[in-house]
Amino acid sequence: MKIHSPHVALRAALYLRVSTARQAEHDVSIPDQKRQGEAYCESRGYQLVETFVEPGASATNDRRPEFQRMIEAGTSKPPAFDVVVVHSFSRFFRDEFEMEYYYRKLAKNGVKLVSMTQELGDDPIHQMMRRIMSLFDEYQSKENAKHVLRALKENARQGFWNGSLPPIGYRVVDAEQRGTKMKKKLEIDPLHADTVRLIFRLASEGDGTSGPMGVKNIVSYLNRNRMFTRSGGRWGIGQLHRVLTRRTYIGEHRFNRRSKKGEVKPEEEVVTVAVPPLIDLEIFEAVQKRLQVNNPKVTPPRVVSGPNLLTGICYCGNCGGAMTLRTGKNGRYRYYACSIRARQGETGCKGRAIPMDKLDRMVVSHIEERLLDPERIEDVLASLLDRRQESVERRGQHIAELNQRAAEADMRLKRLYEAIEAGSLDPAESALGERIAGLTAIRDQARADAARTEAMLKSSAHKGLTGAAVRELASEARTGLRLEKGGYRRDHVRAFAQHVEVADDAIYINGSKNTLLKALIAAKGGKSAGIGVPGFIPRWRRGWDSNPRNP
Numbered sequence: 001m002k003i004h005s006p007h008v009a010l011r012a013a014l015y016l017r018v019s020t021a022r023q024a025e026h027d028v029s030i031p032d033q034k035r036q037g038e039a040y041c042e043s044r045g046y047q048l049v050e051t052f053v054e055p056g057a058s059a060t061n062d063r064r065p066e067f068q069r070m071i072e073a074g075t076s077k078p079p080a081f082d083v084v085v086v087h088s089f090s091r092f093f094r095d096e097f098e099m100e101y102y103y104r105k106l107a108k109n110g111v112k113l114v115s116m117t118q119e120l121g122d123d124p125i126h127q128m129m130r131r132i133m134s135l136f137d138e139y140q141s142k143e144n145a146k147h148v149l150r151a152l153k154e155n156a157r158q159g160f161w162n163g164s165l166p167p168i169g170y171r172v173v174d175a176e177q178r179g180t181k182m183k184k185k186l187e188i189d190p191l192h193a194d195t196v197r198l199i200f201r202l203a204s205e206g207d208g209t210s211g212p213m214g215v216k217n218i219v220s221y222l223n224r225n226r227m228f229t230r231s232g233g234r235w236g237i238g239q240l241h242r243v244l245t246r247r248t249y250i251g252e253h254r255f256n257r258r259s260k261k262g263e264v265k266p267e268e269e270v271v272t273v274a275v276p277p278l279i280d281l282e283i284f285e286a287v288q289k290r291l292q293v294n295n296p297k298v299t300p301p302r303v304v305s306g307p308n309l310l311t312g313i314c315y316c317g318n319c320g321g322a323m324t325l326r327t328g329k330n331g332r333y334r335y336y337a338c339s340i341r342a343r344q345g346e347t348g349c350k351g352r353a354i355p356m357d358k359l360d361r362m363v364v365s366h367i368e369e370r371l372l373d374p375e376r377i378e379d380v381l382a383s384l385l386d387r388r389q390e391s392v393e394r395r396g397q398h399i400a401e402l403n404q405r406a407a408e409a410d411m412r413l414k415r416l417y418e419a420i421e422a423g424s425l426d427p428a429e430s431a432l433g434e435r436i437a438g439l440t441a442i443r444d445q446a447r448a449d450a451a452r453t454e455a456m457l458k459s460s461a462h463k464g465l466t467g468a469a470v471r472e473l474a475s476e477a478r479t480g481l482r483l484e485k486g487g488y489r490r491d492h493v494r495a496f497a498q499h500v501e502v503a504d505d506a507i508y509i510n511g512s513k514n515t516l517l518k519a520l521i522a523a524k525g526g527k528s529a530g531i532g533v534p535g536f537i538p539r540w541r542r543g544w545d546s547n548p549r550n551p
Helices: 021-026 030-044 065-075 096-108 124-157 193-204 215-224 237-245 281-293 339-347 356-371 374-422 430-459 467-481 490-496 513-524
Strands: 011-017 047-054 083-086 112-115 170-178 181-188 252-255 271-274 314-316 323-328 333-338 353-355 499-502 507-510
Touching (some): 011 030, 030 083, 047 065, 096 112, 096 124, 124 271, 193 215, 193 237, 193 281, 333 339, 333 356, 353 356, 356 467, 356 507, 374 467, 374 513
Parallel strands (some): 011 083, 083 112, 314 499
Antiparallel strands (some): 170 181, 333 353, 499 507
16 A cells, blocks of 8 residues: 655545435435535545545445446546545445455555544454444345335335336326325326337237238337337337236236346235226237247247148147147158157157148138138127227227317417517526427327327228128138138138147137138238238347337
8 A cells, every 4th residue: 555645635535425316315415425525524634636426326236337437546547536535334335245345446556445434444453343334234225125125015015106117108197195205106198008009909900901010010110100119219129029018008017026136036026006907908918929929939930931721820739839740651641740749759748640631621611610600700709899999989089188188288389489479488598498399299299199099090990790791701701711722821711710729629729809800801802811920029039138128
């Protein structure tokens, strides 16, 4: 360590830190630390050369910009100062190991760390005391974190919001006053809710020109049509995938799912908070199934888009594994066989194999004779058509709300301009520009959302499917299923059946009512009823990447 002349004033740096804005008000605030630090330096004859201020940063890790800048300055050759002054050692670090590491790193370069409220010497006893203090600070920090988390979980159980940025489509509003604290809740944000509904509509139905869209295609669609995120940025694949998989949109916000390190917590530690739903459960679950099926770790793209009729949608009823092509007698015989049985033998699944042409024929015959029976179609689609009519009415109300919001913002803008012209307001006032920009953004966004919602209503308009219209549609769909040479149209089959499960004594065929309705209308119009080439989310794209956490 360097030896300083007693006649030369030591150069000092102040490091000031608080964890939160609330702590700045109720604990040792930045101004208080600064005032005490300046007085301390003056009383010791230190020359204060620099002050590092770290507002709202935890001392449990070193991910602090000002802290790192101070360490860099203190470990440079020569150091920018001789002493680092803190209010207490807990301001510097609340982790005993990290505290000792950075203490020694500074000391190795001749820089001393001193505390205004915990003055210690350099002898072994005082060094031991410093380390004991660091251990107590670390323990206290962990205890505080535990109590804070318990309070946050209880707040979530009572249905309140815990202060983070809400998902796109929601906004935070005051809900209840409790003492000096105002409890918050989520409500649907009319400015951005329609964007979320559009995303799920594209994933489950498509844009009217093709079938349901994959994640990449939805991202391209939104960016191409200038439908940006809440912050005004472009959409990314990770962002959009989080929207499609977030259960908040069906009214179940899951709090405390991950630790600060990103690790998934046990299910018993997760708290489900009821919020206003934006998306119907049926649509959400259909989208989850598509995302799971289209994942290349579950079904590779070459299987999803393969030439066989049921490849990619056919599964074993025992183990849930995909049933894929197997051949025999040098390709003379073709089967759908359980892929788990093929890879793992009988230990994985007792498995089954069924001739390909037999299963294809059974599935298509069931669709033609049962599903496309006019009376059955009316029964299956009755509730869906009722919900669609309700959706049309809700969207009409939503358009009216958006237009009213745009009109109110426009009126407030006109009043501001009139006040400026009359000389009541100073155009140079900084806050005035922000108000005008904010109102303009609200007005333009509301108008754009209203126009987009109206376009969606027009594109999804349809007539009731009853009587002769249903019989005609069913006939057109049956014709569309078969090729002239006796084969089947793969895209039409997949429009009516999205999941085929082969059990020991039965075959279960599942599909989406929305896709059924689209397929019927497409068949009548002579268009392809197919669902298109599905997009997928690679497993390695885990979501914890450069994309923002909330759009």
